[in-house]
Amino acid sequence: MLSPALVSLALFLVAPILFIAVYSFWIRTAEGLDVPAFQFGNWIAVATDYYYWLGLWGSFKLALITTISCAIIGYPAAYFLARIQFSNKVLLLFLLFLPFWISYIIRTMAWISVLGRTGALNTMLISLGIIDEPLKMLYNDFSVIMGLVYFLLPYMIINIYVSLDGIDRNLEASARTLGCSPWQTFREVTLPLSLPGLGAGCMLCFVLAAGSYVTPRLLGGPDTLFFPDLIYEAIISQLDWPTGAVLSVILLLSLGLLVAVYNRFMSLSDIYRSFAR
Amino acid sequence: MSATLESRAALWLLGLFSVAVYIFQFAPIAVVMLLSFNGSRSGAFPMEGLSLQWYEKLFANDSILQAFQTSIVLALGCSLVATAVGVMAAIALVRYQFKAKNGISTLISLPLLVPEVVLGVALLMFLKLMGVYRSFGMLLLGHTVLALPFVVLVVQARLVGLRQNFEEAALSLGANRLQTFREVTLPLISPAILGGFLFAVAISFDNITATLFWKKPGIETVPTKIFAMLRTSISPEINALGSVMIIVTILLPLIGGFVVRRFSRGR
Incomplete structure (x- = not known):
């Protein structure tokens, strides 16, 4: 079967x-x-072209900033969701995942209407008298990161949530009885026990961000360099498939290496578990 | 143990922060939906009254309707295949013991971890070797591979939660394996099958990156159509199109979730 x-x-x-x-x-x-x-002609041509390395660095830089932002924003929210006593918690989790379901291209496009010159944010800030001239927030690295964080945050939150939710609450209670302050309890007990979830979330965010093509394409500016764009250009625009193949292998190997290192220390099954929920 | 004042204040702060996160998740979508009813001629802020003009323009736009048709046929086609193949794989993975099970699970989840750009390039190159070029057929095949892991995960989760007593009872009462499957297992997992199917439809309907690599120039699915519209000139009816997509992509999993929950009560 x-x-x-x-x-x-x-x-x-x-x-x-x-x-x-x-x-x-x-x-x-x-x-x-x-x-x-x-x-090895194709490989040598790519390896000696500085531009491709800049592109790889560009994607990794965007992915790194995105991942760190997701972790910083996602952890407190996941902690709150895991700890709050609320009869309709399922509803809260459901709401968190609702945008997750909404068409990816629409969620990316939405940021054009939010950050643009005549977008929601500029219009609001001007009408409140906070600024006189519209701010330039769209079509640069900032808007790319906003778009990436926006679409990856639910992945991060659910991974941390699953991990926090699985922690035996008695461990925290014991730490408190033994004289730990709430902050110490968090630092010494809760945080270390939730690291698998945080790690899984970070890896997922990084891999998905570094491999994304549409978000940087739509929200980035002319000087936003990202690797998947180089692949698309090579394959679809220039029809230079051997070069495109080299670039694809580089992306696959560099991200695969990351997954392998992660898998060496933590289990991939953590990630599949959070998908299955 | 009573919560101290300090930790209660901390929880409140966390709560406020979480509310902000929820606003962050919903505000951009709300902006799109709001703008789709904009009465102004430019379609941008500031809003000038409400109107349905962009929806009228949208439904008069043949190329968009064409994209919808392509997307729907594609999503239904690939989901049917992915569901059939995925359900069988899920049953085998849960109900039978064999070696290399972990390896196979990883293999099935592989499309989730390989960057979509690479998946796009891979299938494009490989199929060209066999004489298949960028086409609807390539899209159908590719979307099936992309949707497969989701079907397997959904059905697997349901099967794991299903006690084997029913199947064992049927077998001991003289039913053969096929009968047991048809009369017992299948009805019990049918909500999960439908759930997996709708999941697959949603994945296919929403896919853009790999689709850009596989589609024939000139054929557009709804996401690639939007992508093309955004890259040329941003016409205001795109917000109306966005709102329609929001409704469709929310409704599908909602129906799926409802069906699964509704029918799995009577365990």
């Missing part, structure tokens, strides 16, 4: 991903045909 799933995944997922690696060694002839070969 597994075989249809395994065959389709092997054929349309695993084999294609491996095939990218093969393609990255192919040679592009003068007529624009890609012929099978084993040579």
Whole structure:
């Protein structure tokens, strides 16, 4: 019964991903045909081009700022959700996940209407007399990070929440009886026990942010450099598939390495668990 | 143990902060919906009265309606396949013991972790090798792979929660495996199957990044249509389109969640 799933995944997922690696060694002839070969020309061309490294750094920088922002905003909210005594907690969690369901492109697009020159924020600030001239908030790294944090925050919160919710409350109570202050209890007991959730959330946010194409494309400015854009340009616009293959392998390997390191210390099953909820 | 004044104040602060987080999550969506009813000619702020003009323009726009049609056919098609394949895989993973189970679980969840851009490139290159070019067929195949893990996860979660007594009872009363599956297991997991199906529809309907790699130039799904509209000139009817998408993408999982909950009561 597994075989249809395994065959389709092997054929349309695993084999294609491996095939990218093969393609990255192919040679592009003068007529624009890609012929099978084993040579490092494409790899050397990419590795010696400073621009690609800037692009990789650009994506990683955006992803890092996004991940840290999500952790700082998400942890207190998750803590509150896990600790509050409220009969309709399911409703609160449901509300948190509602935007999560709303079309990704719409949630990204919404920020144009919020941050733009005549957007909601500028209109509000001007009518309140706080500023005279509209602020330039859109089409730069700031708006990209806003968009990324906005779409990734629920992932972060649910991962931390699951982790906090699973902590035996008696441990915190014992720490308090043994003389810990609330802050000490949090620092010495709660925070360490919730690290798997925080770690899972951070990894998920980083990987999804660094791999995102649409958000930086729509909300970024002309000098926003991000790696998936270089891949799209190579494959779709310039039809330079061998270069596109090299770039795809680089993105896959660098993010895969991150996942592998994470998996070495914490289990990936934490992430799947939060998906299954 | 009584909460101290200090920790109560801390909880209040946390509560306020969480309210701000919820506002942050909902405000941008509210802005889109508000602007879709804008009466002003430019469609931007400040609002000038309410009107349905952008909805009228939207439903008169053939290329958008065409995109809706493409998206719906695509979503239904890939979800049917993903559900059939995913349900079987979930049953096998939960009900049978075999080696390499963890490896297979990881494999099935792989589309969740591989960057979508890479998935897009991979299938594009591989299928070209077999003579398949950017087309609706490629979209159908790709979306099926993307939706599969979600179907498996939803059905798996339901199966794990389902006690095996019913199946064992049926078997001991003389039903064969197929009968047991058809008469006992299937009815019990049918809400989860429907849930998984709607999940898959939502995933496909919402997908954009991989779709940009797989679609034939000229064919647009609703998300890629919006993407194209945003990159050329921002016409105000896009907010009306956005509001329609908001309603559709909220309703689908809501119906799914409701169905699953409604029918899993009688366990």
